[in-house]
Amino acid sequence: MATVDEIEVPVRLREKAYDKFKQHLLARELRAGQFVSQRELVKLTGLSLGAIRELIPRLEADGLLKTVPQRGLQIAHVDVNLIRDAFQYRLFLEREAVMLFATNATSETVAELRRRHKKIIAECESTEKRKKPLTPELMDWAEETDFSLHRSIVDALGNAIISEAYRINHMKIRLIRQQQTSFLDGRIVPAMKEHLAVLDAVGKRDVERAVDALTRHIRIAEDRALGRAAPDTERVNLVS
Template identity: 50%
Template structure:
């Protein structure tokens, strides 16, 4: 007798966490915002029990805290959060990028490059729209996520995903990934992809570090760093 097997259903708590992530990505939840448990329940479309189970995880990850007499507060963006989040990006992504450069196929790199070129083309040929910005964010983070996952280390991937939510909150607070920055950010990625295509580990690390430091400085409202000596913009 054949017995059909089915994957175990995703727990309500896991679904609530995924919904919370999507609210950050969609900018529905804002840094520093106060929200009640019931409001969070309605926003996530989840039962109160799942939301109550979710809160300790969000608090442990620094994405939310309970404030007596006021309720729940989404992570407040301050100097320490900005510096710590971008320093963690440097630590996590440098090794991942070198590993990625050695393992990614030419075909996949060509597809990644083309996705970036398409965003730049659209940004230059038509007015910027919410859809274009959303697509650009997916292309941007898609490359970083893919590099991290190449390490094959679930703990590192999880740390990266949590930190990426912090970075998204930072960008919401500082407008460091606004429409005006879309083309420069994509061109930085293309400059980095050029090093990946050449399988040059030194250039890969230098260009990735420069890209992350540029994002860090944008978040702080500082002047961008000079290009490395062997730097060459593709834009």
């Protein structure tokens, strides 16, 4: 009979393989719709062929990869159906979660999130005034701050299964951004301001307003992904 350690080792290896794949996906070293072979994944991740073969069924189950006969492995392909499905799932889940977040989030949590968002806005506007391009560090910080708010909202549900499912859907959202629209091209400041509208409502414990602000933010993101950019009149003003 296998010991506990003998059982845990392959489990840890599978988790390591999954984490490695996600890292390369988020680093844009793997692109939506790209075809890759098992051996290419071995070279990219530094993992064994056995680990990659064990990883494939999980990635297929999560909708991040599929096996195409005669062609090999394909990273999730971005199309209208994926965009609509991913954003519908996100909207359904986050609307429910933000009601609890608006009730239970601590004042300290809200204040820290607001501080980070305002600092990013200030950095972006300062860079724009100097007619300089945004630095990779600032763009990475904005991306992480964007996710940190949404992650905090969903985690407020206190449900590990939902939180993990949300993170998988977030991977698909990242693929959509890479393929269809650039979060980092003129979108950082408007997105941060939309977040501040949500946080302002949360800080005032205004559940209905928080739901409305979050819904609007997600709808704008979906419209951009589908090529239906919101008009200037729809932009959110910075909340003081």
